Amino acid sequence: MADLRYHVDGDLVPADEATVSVRDRGFMYGDAVFETLRAYGEEVFRWDAHAERLARSAAAIELDHGLDSGELKRRIDETLRANDLEDAYVKLSVTRGVQPGKLTPSPDVDPTVVVQAKPLPRGGVDAEPIWDGPATLQTVKTRRVPDAAIPSQAKTHNYLNGILARLELRVSDADEAVMLDADGHLAEGATSNLFFVDGDALCTPSLDGPVLPGITREEVLDIAGQEGIPVNEGSFTPEDLRDAEEAFVTNTTWEVRPVETVDGINIGGGPVTTLFQRVYDARIEREHYGGERI
């Protein structure tokens, strides 16, 4: 890791020396937006979707950073090439930068832009997954911040909500925290979207609730359409998840990860989860490695 180089404000610098100002608003207040991406075979997966979400996040917090999607992609590509990374975890952050010391942001933004990348061996259903087995989930007391407080579609550096949720896992040692909305309905994981199987249907909390529109979530819904699997995007209770026939969580790093238990109750993967894993993997194989579709 010591040899890795990160992109900081247009320059590639050794990761150990990559720093931002203590007066940066991203550091001081979490006043920044970011994307976590994965590169397969030197190319980031679903760049357009990530670029659009970053733009929506920036708009939601009125951060007019002035960088277009092509320039951001150029910096990501440069970071991947500089580190000779083919399959990688990539994090792109854009902060509101340093401004005069007051909470109210100024419209004059000199953003701080950072790209971090590190090797991440490719997983997939037939290879060693990058996660350590199916996920164990625990419903936590920490509620998902309502959309009316912090826009749920914005992926910002302010991750205290998820951190507090994950802190609750210390006792059970579960992998992921299931957060409920203010009314006690399922929202999402601390860093993942939730899916479960009920009869014929694939169920997932709708984006009407406080749920980040995951890029992997979108891909799974697209796969469901392709495979003719009915989708129920709605409002669900923790019992619905605990009673599910199958469940899985999704994010860019975990891809489609089966759920083993919820609150200690066995769920386990199954044929539907395996189908989504296989098709997701096949799309990556086809688009990034020139492989055949399954």
Ligand code: PLP
């Ligand atoms: N929900 C939250 C709160 C997240 O932080 C993430 C990803 O980190 C996700 C969902 C999944 O999003 P994606 O599939 O775009 O990685």
